[in-house]
Amino acid sequence: xxxxxxxxxxxxxxxxxxxxxxxxxxxxxxxxxxxxxxxxxxxxxxxxxxxxxxxxxxxxxxxxxxxxxxxxxxxxxxxxxxxxxxxxxxxxxxxxxxxxxxxxxxxxxxxxxxxxxxxxxxxxxxxxxxxxxxxxxxxxxxxxxxxxxxxxxxxxxxxxxxxxxxxxxxxxxxxxxxxxxxxxxxxxxxxxxxxxxxxxxxxxxxxxxxxxxxxxxxxxxxxxxxxxxxxxxxxxxxxxxxxxxxxxxxxxxxxxxxxxxxxxxxxxxxxxxxxxxxxxxxxxxxxxxxxxxxxxxxxxxxxxxxxxxxxxxxxxxxxxxxxxxxxxxxxxxxxxxxxxxxxxxxxxxxxxxxxxxxxxxxxxxxxxxxxxxxxxxxxxxxxxxxxxxxxxxxxxxxxxxxxxxxxxxxxxxxxxxxxxxxxxxxxxxxxxxxxx
Amino acid sequence: xxxxxxxxxxxxxxxxxxxxxxxxxxxxxxxxxxxxxxxxxxxxxxxxxxxxxxxxxxxxxxxxxxxxxxxxxxxxxxxxxxxxxxxxxxxxxxxxxxxxxxxxxxxxxxxxxxxxxxxxxxxxxxxxxxxxxxxxxxxxxxxxxxxxxxxxxxxxxxxxxxxxxxxxxxxxxxxxxxxxxxxxxxxxxxxxxxxxxxxxxxxxxxxxxxxxxxxxxxxxxxxxxxxxxxxxxxxxxxxxxxxxxxxxxxxxxxxxxxxxxxxxxxxxxxxxxxxxxxxxxxxxxxxxxxxxxxxxxxxxxxxxxxxx
Numbered sequence: 001x002x003x004x005x006x007x008x009x010x011x012x013x014x015x016x017x018x019x020x021x022x023x024x025x026x027x028x029x030x031x032x033x034x035x036x037x038x039x040x041x042x043x044x045x046x047x048x049x050x051x052x053x054x055x056x057x058x059x060x061x062x063x064x065x066x067x068x069x070x071x072x073x074x075x076x077x078x079x080x081x082x083x084x085x086x087x088x089x090x091x092x093x094x095x096x097x098x099x100x101x102x103x104x105x106x107x108x109x110x111x112x113x114x115x116x117x118x119x120x121x122x123x124x125x126x127x128x129x130x131x132x133x134x135x136x137x138x139x140x141x142x143x144x145x146x147x148x149x150x151x152x153x154x155x156x157x158x159x160x161x162x163x164x165x166x167x168x169x170x171x172x173x174x175x176x177x178x179x180x181x182x183x184x185x186x187x188x189x190x191x192x193x194x195x196x197x198x199x200x201x202x203x204x205x206x207x208x209x210x211x212x213x214x215x216x217x218x219x220x221x222x223x224x225x226x227x228x229x230x231x232x233x234x235x236x237x238x239x240x241x242x243x244x245x246x247x248x249x250x251x252x253x254x255x256x257x258x259x260x261x262x263x264x265x266x267x268x269x270x271x272x273x274x275x276x277x278x279x280x281x282x283x284x285x286x287x288x289x290x291x292x293x294x295x296x297x298x299x300x301x302x303x304x305x306x307x308x309x310x311x312x313x314x315x316x317x318x319x320x321x322x323x324x325x326x327x328x329x330x331x332x333x334x335x336x337x338x339x340x341x342x343x344x345x346x347x348x349x350x351x352x353x354x355x356x357x358x359x360x361x362x363x364x365x366x367x368x369x370x371x372x373x374x375x376x377x378x379x380x381x382x383x384x385x386x387x388x389x390x391x392x393x394x395x396x397x398x399x400x401x402x403x404x405x406x407x408x409x410x411x412x413x414x415x416x417x418x419x420x421x422x423x424x425x426x427x428x429x430x431x432x433x434x435x436x
Numbered sequence: 437x438x439x440x441x442x443x444x445x446x447x448x449x450x451x452x453x454x455x456x457x458x459x460x461x462x463x464x465x466x467x468x469x470x471x472x473x474x475x476x477x478x479x480x481x482x483x484x485x486x487x488x489x490x491x492x493x494x495x496x497x498x499x500x501x502x503x504x505x506x507x508x509x510x511x512x513x514x515x516x517x518x519x520x521x522x523x524x525x526x527x528x529x530x531x532x533x534x535x536x537x538x539x540x541x542x543x544x545x546x547x548x549x550x551x552x553x554x555x556x557x558x559x560x561x562x563x564x565x566x567x568x569x570x571x572x573x574x575x576x577x578x579x580x581x582x583x584x585x586x587x588x589x590x591x592x593x594x595x596x597x598x599x600x601x602x603x604x605x606x607x608x609x610x611x612x613x614x615x616x617x618x619x620x621x622x623x624x625x626x627x628x629x630x631x632x633x634x635x636x637x638x639x640x641x642x643x644x645x646x647x648x649x650x651x652x653x654x655x656x657x658x659x660x661x662x663x664x665x666x667x668x669x670x671x672x673x674x675x676x677x678x679x680x681x682x683x684x685x686x687x688x689x690x691x692x693x694x695x696x697x698x699x700x701x702x703x704x705x706x707x708x709x710x711x712x713x714x715x716x717x718x719x720x721x722x723x724x725x726x727x728x729x730x731x732x733x734x735x736x737x738x739x740x741x742x743x744x
Contacts (some may be wrong), residue, residue, distance in 0.1 A: 015522045015525060015526055016526075018518060018519055018522040019519065019522050019523055019526065022488075022489050022492050022515070022519055023485065023488060023489070023519075023557065023558055023561040023562065024557075024560070024561040025561075026492050026496075027561065027562060027563070028491060028492060028495055028562065028567050030567075030568070035491075035495045035498070035567070035568075035569060035570075036495065036499060037492065037495050037496055037499060136541070142541065142544075189725070189729055190725065190728070190729075192732065193728055193732050194732065194733075195540070196469070196475060196683075196687065197683060197687075197728055197732065197733070197734075199475070200679060200680060200683045200724065201721075201724065201725055201728060203676070204680065204721030204724055204725065205721070205725075207676070207717060207721060208717070208718050208721050208722070211714065211715065211717055211718050212718070214714075215714045215715065359672070359676075360552075363548045366541075366544075366545065366548075367545050367548065367549070370541050370542065370544075370545045371545070374539075374541070399556075399559075399560060400556075400560070402552055402555075402556040403552075403553055403556040403557060403560065405549075405552060406549045406550065406551070406552030406553030406554075406555075406556060407549065407553050408549070409545060409546065409548065409549025409552070410530070410531050410546050410549040410550055410553070413535060413542055413543075413545055413546040413549065414531075414534045414535060414546070417535055417538040417539070417542045418538075
């Protein structure tokens with residue numbers, strides 16, 4: 001047994017060496033017409049050697065390490081943990097949500113401009129995560145091309161504004177509607193496919209949309225994207241000199257008719273930060289609206305049907321539920337939320353290009369849903385914060401940033417496969433009479 | 437008339453070359469799916485690593501002054517297979533084995549994380565810019581009139597055909613004849629039962645990953661030598677195509693993956709030649725959707741019987 005262990009540990013160390021040596025230790029450099037290989041610096045060699053050494057030791061003492069971890073877990077479980085009955089848990093979630101909303105409302109007035117910007121980005125991903133959560137978390141349909149609907153939303157605002165001069169507020173419902181239409185058109189034929197087939201078809205759809213955006217140069221500007229998309233304005237009713245509906249924008253001065261700068265309307269000094277705060281609050285409002293809609297939906301028959309379908313399709317069909325209609329409703333609704341998010345994204349960025357809508361974006365949104373604990377709204381919010389803020393915090397590690405990001409996803413999945421905050425179903429239970 | 441025929445033949449040759457390389461990558465997807473039912477999203481990165489190692493090996497041979505082609509090619513092939521297999525083996529150990537038996541989305545996310553990790557690992561070691569390799573094997577045969585369009589079959593393309601054919605035959609006979617191959621099929625059919633009958637399922641799963649990685653490495657060497665360029669991000673699109681091919685043929689079925697890959701390769705080169713090279717991916721995904729609509733489990737996939 002002992003020698004076996006040593007042999008295996010040695011094998012693992014050897015594998016580590018094989019993986020590390022050629023790719024990290026040797027580097028191709030072009031010289032003249034050909035290529036030559038350069039060896040790495042001494043410190044790299046030391047790193048590689050110590051990595052192998054570490055793998056060897058960890059594998060050698062794996063059993064004792066494991067038992068140590070088990071001991072630790074046992075100790076942890078002995079600690080008194082607050083265990084809550086289900087209905088209290090639901091109430092707790094409600095309070096947590098209220099607390100988060102309160103914090104989110106206060107956020108722009110407490111922090112700096114850059115962190116408000118980051119928070120706005122997080123909110124966009126919260127919207128996307130919540131939308132995909134309906135499709136993947138609740139209805140159990142694996143959608144790997146969710147970013148396509150996001151792109152449809154973003155491009156519909158950018159193009160409608162570019163060609164017809166339509167404003168953000170007119171485009172927002174149109175973007176949602178267009179994305180939903182795309183979702184419906186795609187969903188109609190493909191939703192009868194089983195899990196993984198559905199996944200690859202949606203992935204393909206996402207790529208197709210991106211390729212079209214890239215190549216329809218006359219319409220979309222191709223890889224150069226669409227610049228100069230206007231920021232959203234705030235609609236306001238004017239009473240003086242006459243009763244009219246005007247829009248307030250957040251620039252220093254405005255030349256357009258019917259558009260008044262925010263600070264002149266309210267008689268304030270111009271402050272460039274108001275624009276950022278406004279965008280943040282708008283994103284927050286959209287998020288809250290989406291959260292509210294979904295919270296209602298999952299209590300309605302259609303929401304229950306989504307989950308029932310995810311759990312057992314055959315049972316659902318034998319109870320007379322229309323499988324296609326239920327799946328399609330989830331898919332279309334999820335797509336429309338991505339459309340809203342896309343519209344807002346285009347307005348915030350004021351420049352979009354197909355670069356922003358690659359597969360990795362879909363993967364990050366999916367990771368947010370799974371990481372959060374599928375179906376759980378609080379989980380999605382938490383995971384969106386983790387996934388967006390962590391890479392930003394790690395900026396100082398520069399090139400190691402994405403490396404660590406990838407590794408972190410793997411580690412979180414191993415550590416908590418059920419997600420950070422798994423979903424708890426609101427349900428009623430008959431309270432037992434106390435001290436009967 | 438002759439000219440358009442030759443043009444067509446040329447596209448067919450190009451398509452078959454591309455398709456056979458896709459087939460090598462697609463096998464990895466389909467075998468892993470057949471056994472543990474997960475999409476190994478990091479498989480494309482294994483192919484990319486294979487290409488890089490082949491480039492390193494060929495450059496190293498060049499520096500040593502060895503130019504005899506079979507030696508160079510074999511050395512590149514073997515080192516690439518060795519390194520890629522190590523990656524395939526550790527990938528399964530680190531990212532998938534702890535997650536076995538959980539919801540099927542969990543390993544998928546873990547695979548995406550691993551894919552990001554591997555891309556950036558290679559980027560750190562080798563830089564994110566394209567590396568170009570001067571072609572090792574040049575020349576070929578041409579057919580057709582001297583003054584008109586000439587169809588050509590390069591030695592490199594022939595090499596791709598031959599190596600793919602040999603790898604596929606080896607794999608097929610391994611799976612169908614050998615004792616371990618039989619164990620593989622048993623595990624794919626019913627893992628629990630195979631385990632009860634004394635098959636070390638963990639070993640078989642590891643082996644599947646290693647075989648898949650080795651074949652992806654072969655594809656990496658061949659396509660790397662054919663195109664002569666590599667960057668850390670080539671794995672994604674190649675993996676995507678190969679996965680599409682596997683699904684097209686019916687995921688889980690090895691002959692299906694080969695068939696799907698050949699169809700995909702031909703469709704792609706035909707679109708590029710007769711329509712527009714920008715839209716070749718649109719056509720391949722469109723083809724996938726179309727085939728799945730009429731055969732929801734792919735061309736050679738077994739129709740799923742719903743058990744109640």
